[in-house]
Every structure is written in C-alpha cells, then in structure tokens.
Amino acid sequence: MSVDDKGKKELPPLKVAIAGLGTVGVGVLRVLTEQADLISERAGRPIQVVAVSARNAQADRGVDLAPFRWFDDATVMAREADADVVVELIGGAEGVARKVCETALDSGRHVVTANKALLAHHVISLAEKAEVAGLGLFYEAAVAGGIPIIKALREGLAANRVRSVKGILNGTCNYILTTMRETGREFSDVLIEAQELGYAEADPSFDIDGVDAAHKIALLASLAFGEQVDFDSIVIQGIRHVTALDITFATELGYRVKLIAHTERFDGCVETRVEPVLVPVSAPLSHVEGVYNAVLVEGDLVGTSLYVGRGAGAGPTASSVVADLIDIARGRFTPVFGVPSGDLSASVLCENSAPDRGxxxxxxxxxxxxxxxxxxxxxxxxxxxxxxxxxxxxxxxxxxxxxxxxxxxxxxxxxxxxxxxxxxxxxxxxxxxxxxxxxxx
Missing domain, CATH: 3.30.70.260 (ACT domain)
Structure with missing residues (x-):
C-alpha cells in the first residue's frame, strides 16, 4: 500500500488472470482498458490483467496481448499466475473450465465465471471450496448477460421470501420466436437466419432445446429459495416443435409464444420448468422481443419486479464480469447463494398431478x-x-x-x-x- 500526494492510502492493484479469449474474454479486456479510470475509482484501486490463456496464441483478436503473460494451459495459469482472481470464460460443465475453477480456488484465488453450465452441475462443490478457503465465487455474468439479476435476488431482495421467478433467459430462442411472429416464417428458416447473424451457434441444440435456459433457471431457483435444485429434476422442452401456425393461432387468441424458464414455490415444494408458453399480450414479458432477456420476480414484500436487458454479447456480459471484479476489489463478499452452502436444504419437488395445480x-x-x-x-x-x-x-x-x-x-x-x-x-x-x-x- 502506498500514499498519494494528498496523503490518501493507495491500495495495490487487483491482479486478474483471464482464461478464455472469445467474445466475452476480449470484451472484458477492452472494458478494463478503455474504462480503466472509471473502474479504478469505483473499485477503490486499479484492476490489472496480468495473465491470459486461450487455445490459440496466434489468433488475431483485435487487442494487444503483449502486456500480459501468456499461458498455453489455463489450468497451469490458475495455479501459477501472479493473480488475485481468475476469470473463467471457457465454458462447458466439465473439462478445462471445471479444472480452472477448482485449481484457482485450491491455489487461493477468487473466481469469477460466466459459465452457467458448470455452475448448474457443480456449484455446490465449488461454493464449498470457496467457503473453506475464505474466497469468493462470483457469477453475475452466468445468467441474463448484463442484467444484474444475481445481485438483485441475493442482495436487493434479501428481505423477501421469493415466491416465483419467471424469465426469458435465452436470446436465441426469443429472436427466433419474435421473427416467426413478425414474418410468418417457419422455425427452420428463421434458425438459419439466426445462425447467419451470429445469434445462434453452428450447433444450436443447447439453446433451442431449452438446456441453456435450464442451466440459468437452476441457479436462480437455488438462489431465490435457498435450496439445492437438482438440475435433472427440471422439466425441459425447447422450441423445435413450435410452428408458424401455432404462433398465428396464439396471436388470434391474444397471446405471444415465449420460451419461459419458470421456478415457483408451492407450500414447501418447488417446481422448475423450461418450456414454450402462451404469454398474454397484456403481460410485460410478452413485449420483450428479439435477443433481449427479462426476469420477473415475485417477492412477498416488493410484489412483482421486472428486469430487462441484453442477455448476451461482449458488452453486456463483460459489464457483469467487471462488476464482480469491482466487488472483489472493494472486499464485498457474499455467500454464493446468500447463505452458506451447508445451510441449503434439498429442494422438494412438486407433484404435477396435485388436484389444485390446474x-x-x-x-x-x-x-x-x-x-x-x-x-x-x-x-x-x-x-x-x-x-x-x-x-x-x-x-x-x-x-x-x-x-x-x-x-x-x-x-x-x-x-x-x-x-x-x-x-x-x-x-x-x-x-x-x-x-x-x-x-x-
């Protein structure tokens, strides 16, 4: 710690290593560089990238990587880099991404991740590692891109008993359904367009089959209810079967078809689903169009609150990653689910056949x-x-x-x-x- 010319104590930089230099990783580098003064002011000290890792060192990413130490192996970087925090932006529930996060925590480094698949399957074990080591596991960017829904549920709504969380959590599906309604075209045709525009992956299965949204609602359910929600218990249905004819009939009936991720508590049990739903045109979620995401939260004190924004992309997702880094720099630490992982109870599943659940x-x-x-x-x-x-x-x-x-x-x-x-x-x-x-x- 040093002292500036005004006698103010200056904290050393928060040193960061980034694993994964795709769209989001490069976005984080740019934000930390271009907004350095603003971020330093809000973090109380500089945030400095010291190391990076990706599969191809020669790829042209449009940013200068010379100031950073390069690691061919992200797991080695997580263990050996002179960093306080490892940012994991590789993706995937297993393999390198999981090893990077576990190695970083075992090596005494905080972790920031945008990896909803990893967290949906392994968040409890990672949270336990972080808690034992007195480290942070941050994941604002894992759900709904630039929408600060994790902080809203864990901190802003902490006084509430949350009754339900419903959301449009996949921009690819929302773009496809919006375009089908606006143009009358069929699913397969619009999917090709979404791929050409970069809104859908070459293999879009995780998106269009509802798995991506399920990963996200699993995290929100655990956070909202303070319970361990088993990913395998989630009812998942994607949008492959939705036709232009269905969308036309839905419009005639006064609805719009949306892929809705939904978790709700009923008298001690929890139901979590992802499925195409007919949403009344009078409801706010029906007007969330294109690649936008939205989350509707019902709490016992605040009633219903709505959060809308871009759910993916370099800028929105990098914004959430950097927000987590600022929290770490400021020393703001909150348990992963707002309570210690050991205090989470096992979620009791609702019986779909209950007579009062019509x-x-x-x-x-x-x-x-x-x-x-x-x-x-x-x-x-x-x-x-x-x-x-x-x-x-x-x-x-x-x-x-x-x-x-x-x-x-x-x-x-x-x-x-x-x-x-x-x-x-x-x-x-x-x-x-x-x-x-x-x-x-």
Missing part, C-alpha cells in the same frame, strides 16, 4: 375432417375430466386435413397428458398433438 392449456390438432371425429375428441376429454374453454376451426374441408385448436380450462397436467394421448391415437389425427401451457403473469 392450469389452462393450448392444444392444436391436425384432423381429417370426417363425421364423428369431434365426438371422439370430446369423449376423450370427458373421460379424463378435461373441459374446453373455447375452440377454433377455420373452414371445413370434408375428407381433408384441418387445424383444430382447443383452449382448455384449468386442468391438472396429468389429466391433460392422458386425454391428449388418447386423442393422438385416433385415426383421424394425422400428426402428434401440439400442447402448450397458457401462463399466469
């Missing part, structure tokens, strides 16, 4: 228009005690295939599942029924 559903059938088919459909619903609220069928072409859309009254999920299975077995149903929940917002 919800409304959208069901679309492609039906061969023949006499008696609607009576067979109605009989399947009647036998499972499922009631229709409304029905849409445009036109009638005897002997040809027509779309039939039903909105079901509040019904337990298992009853809907049984009824739809029976309907799907009818000879006149020419493709699997499409079912989506109608959300409460």
């Amino acid at each position: 919800e409304r559903y959208y069901v679309r059938l492609m039906v061969t228009d023949r006499p008696g088919v609607f009576a067979d459909i109605a009989a399947a619903l009647r036998d499972e005690a499922v009631s229709m609220e409304s029905i849409i069928q445009h036109g009638r072409n005897p002997g040809e295939t027509v779309a039939l859309v039903m909105v079901l009254h509040d019904t337990p999920e298992d009853a809907v599942t049984r009824a739809v299975r029976r309907i799907g077995s009818l000879h006149e149903i020419v493709e699997p029924p499409r079912v989506m929940r109608i959300g409460r917002f």
Whole structure:
C-alpha cells in the first residue's frame, strides 16, 4: 500500500488472470482498458490483467496481448499466475473450465465465471471450496448477460421470501420466436437466419432445446429459495416443435409464444420448468422481443419486479464480469447463494398431478375432417375430466386435413397428458398433438 500526494492510502492493484479469449474474454479486456479510470475509482484501486490463456496464441483478436503473460494451459495459469482472481470464460460443465475453477480456488484465488453450465452441475462443490478457503465465487455474468439479476435476488431482495421467478433467459430462442411472429416464417428458416447473424451457434441444440435456459433457471431457483435444485429434476422442452401456425393461432387468441424458464414455490415444494408458453399480450414479458432477456420476480414484500436487458454479447456480459471484479476489489463478499452452502436444504419437488395445480392449456390438432371425429375428441376429454374453454376451426374441408385448436380450462397436467394421448391415437389425427401451457403473469 502506498500514499498519494494528498496523503490518501493507495491500495495495490487487483491482479486478474483471464482464461478464455472469445467474445466475452476480449470484451472484458477492452472494458478494463478503455474504462480503466472509471473502474479504478469505483473499485477503490486499479484492476490489472496480468495473465491470459486461450487455445490459440496466434489468433488475431483485435487487442494487444503483449502486456500480459501468456499461458498455453489455463489450468497451469490458475495455479501459477501472479493473480488475485481468475476469470473463467471457457465454458462447458466439465473439462478445462471445471479444472480452472477448482485449481484457482485450491491455489487461493477468487473466481469469477460466466459459465452457467458448470455452475448448474457443480456449484455446490465449488461454493464449498470457496467457503473453506475464505474466497469468493462470483457469477453475475452466468445468467441474463448484463442484467444484474444475481445481485438483485441475493442482495436487493434479501428481505423477501421469493415466491416465483419467471424469465426469458435465452436470446436465441426469443429472436427466433419474435421473427416467426413478425414474418410468418417457419422455425427452420428463421434458425438459419439466426445462425447467419451470429445469434445462434453452428450447433444450436443447447439453446433451442431449452438446456441453456435450464442451466440459468437452476441457479436462480437455488438462489431465490435457498435450496439445492437438482438440475435433472427440471422439466425441459425447447422450441423445435413450435410452428408458424401455432404462433398465428396464439396471436388470434391474444397471446405471444415465449420460451419461459419458470421456478415457483408451492407450500414447501418447488417446481422448475423450461418450456414454450402462451404469454398474454397484456403481460410485460410478452413485449420483450428479439435477443433481449427479462426476469420477473415475485417477492412477498416488493410484489412483482421486472428486469430487462441484453442477455448476451461482449458488452453486456463483460459489464457483469467487471462488476464482480469491482466487488472483489472493494472486499464485498457474499455467500454464493446468500447463505452458506451447508445451510441449503434439498429442494422438494412438486407433484404435477396435485388436484389444485390446474392450469389452462393450448392444444392444436391436425384432423381429417370426417363425421364423428369431434365426438371422439370430446369423449376423450370427458373421460379424463378435461373441459374446453373455447375452440377454433377455420373452414371445413370434408375428407381433408384441418387445424383444430382447443383452449382448455384449468386442468391438472396429468389429466391433460392422458386425454391428449388418447386423442393422438385416433385415426383421424394425422400428426402428434401440439400442447402448450397458457401462463399466469
């Protein structure tokens, strides 16, 4: 520690090593360089990158890496670099990313990560390592990019008992569904466009199958409820099956289709899901479009609060990484989930078949228009005690295939599942029924 010419004590720089120099890693380097004075003022001392690691030392990343010590092996860097903090931006639940974080904590270095997959599967063991060593494990950038939802839940809403968290947590899916609605194009066509624009990966499975959003809602669920949420217990459904026809019918009914990650507590049990949902056009989440993310939190004291912003990209994600570095520089440490990991209880799963858990559903059938088919459909619903609220069928072409859309009254999920299975077995149903929940917002 030194003293400046005004007699003020100057703290030594916070020394940082960065593992992974993709879009976000380079973004962090640029932010720390271009905003150095502002960050130093807010952190109470300079934040200085001293070491970096990536797979290819020769790649042109558009930034000067000469001032930093280069490591070919990120795990070696985590162990040997002269750094206070290791920032892990490699990605993936296993392999190098996990080793880097574990090695950094074992070597007495704080960890900042944007790796939701790693945390969704291994956050408890990493949190325990950090707590034993008196170190920080920070992950604001792992969920919703530039939206400070981790700090909001862990700190800003700390006095609340959180009832639910619902969100649009994947910008790729939100872009695809928004564009399908605006243009009338099909999923496969819009997916190709998203890949060309850089909004979707070459292999988009994690995004479009809901896994990415599930990783994020698993973290938010544990943080919101102070419970260990088992990732394997999350019900996950992506958007591959959503068609332009479904989006058109949803619009006619007064809804927009969104991929919603949802966790909610019911009388001591927790339900966590990721699935396409019909969101009323009157609800704030229905107006979150394109690549934007949003999180809706319901607390017992504050009621409902909404957080909206860009969920990915160099700037927003780097903003969250640097915010965590500033907290470390200032000595602001909070347990990973707001309480010690040993105080987390095991989450009790809700039973989907509980009679008081009824919800409304959208069901679309492609039906061969023949006499008696609607009576067979109605009989399947009647036998499972499922009631229709409304029905849409445009036109009638005897002997040809027509779309039939039903909105079901509040019904337990298992009853809907049984009824739809029976309907799907009818000879006149020419493709699997499409079912989506109608959300409460």
